[in-house]
Amino acid sequence: MDAFVFYLLATLILGLGIMVITARNAVHSVLFLVLNFLLVAILYVTLSAQFVAVIQVLVYAGGIVVLYLFVVMLVSLKKAPELRSDSRRVGRTGLLLAGVVLAELIAIVWFTSASSGAPPAQAAADFPPRLASDAMLNTERLGWVLYTEYLIPFEVASMLLLVAMIGAIVLAKKNL
């Protein structure tokens, strides 16, 4: 059952991903992207990461993609730009890069599979003892880790968002 759900989701996600980059109409492309993100969120739920799943829907599907949709609608791409003349070269570079990434992934799997088994026990010990119980919910544990161990990165990320917000306003505003 789990395997069936996973392969179904994976096929749909990959198919929609291809649809996103091949769709002629930019708005259709954005729609496929939304669907893709929703399916990815379902995948997160099957991986018992409910909080990330909800954040995925809330921030990606509900926020970022709406932004894309706005821009696509406002800029109104009536016709797709012509293909670049040297698309062959781009394709070859892309294939090369994809090959490198694939090799990298295989290497990671190859070298880590030898030492698997040890990480789970060690990771479980990382949590504060009173939080290690199974009753702890995913959201609570995530919040705990985020606000203790990763507090400074968290603050940096919020600063980044603030800077991005101001930057976007400065860029988009006609005259300040």
Added chain:
Amino acid sequence: MSIELILNAVNINLVALSDQLQNLVGQVFVVFIIAVAAAEAAVGLGIIIAFYRNKETVNIDEMSLMRW
């Protein structure tokens, strides 16, 4: 949008590994990645809007001037 797709692929990997290793660090990273993606989308789309206002096109090949 392709960047979002790529980031999503990375996110799936991180969540899957965090589930596999029973380690929440992966999910923490996903949260950061989503935050960065939001920032990047806002700034990127702001640039596109500003460019469209000046040049009436969003074709990347036309963006060859460093200043005007």
Added chain:
Amino acid sequence: MLDTFVIPLLQIAVLVNAVLVAVTFLVLMERKVMGWAQARLGPMRVGPYGILQAIVDPIKLILKEDITPAKADKWVFTLAPIMSLVPALVVFSVIPFGPDPLYYVADINVGLLFIISVTSIGVYGIILGGWSSNSKYPLLASLRASAQLISYEIAVVMTLVSVVLTAGTLNMIGIVEAQREAGLWFAFIQPVACVLVFIGGLAETNRLPFDLPEAETELTGGFHTEYSGMRWALFFLAEYANIIVISAIVALMFFGGWMRPFPNVEALSFLDLVPPWVWYCGKIFFFLYIFVWIRATFPRYRYDQLMALGWKVFIPIAIGNLVLTGIAKVVL
């Protein structure tokens, strides 16, 4: 098999039907109350006191011709009403109508976040409906509607976070139980939040006084100008289902959900004779009535006033409320 498939499916069927029937009668109620507020009778022709109007209206909409504009984007044009209705119905799956599992479809530990994120999907229906019509007034209206929705959503979510802080959980059932433990409805602990969420809800459902996306005098009819027949009815259903969602959330988070008033006072225990879901539906009905009441009484805002209200008043108040709640939580 019975527990995993049959019972949830039955629950879902009952729930969806109940919501849709509630919507048709909500429309009737709105027309009646508006009529009374304006010293007239409202619909009177069909059935006693016009009560069958609720059944006749959907039949009329189903029988009407369904027009697709020649220059519309057909796929998106068909998809948009569905995309606005489905999230509105999905939200009901995590709203508990009573304490035991029979009364809710799903009990997930991120319930409130689920509601927020699913309702944020509903904006697509509006944007795409306006865009795919390929007509300028619907496009303008949909841009207005989505801008309004996104702005007010920030304020509402910020406010809900302060309630979550008070309750200490995101679980919908947990929030109600927290009110039982506090012995007080959250409306009394968080009065500012309660008012903010309700007004933000008015804005998010595009109701008067915030109904600019549908302002008839400026935009002919809003983002669904080009729609007709059943597809228009889907937008309509979505709008009213969203009103019920907002009422249900306010009743659940601030007015004790399915619990009777003063759940810890023994002297009032005879009130328990009324089943919990009746209490809850009664509370929802009360807020639905307030929605209609407000529509009958208030004039419409101007668009810049609306945006200024959202960004310069609501969001600062929401953040202030959140900070105060945090301080109170640490100190107490």
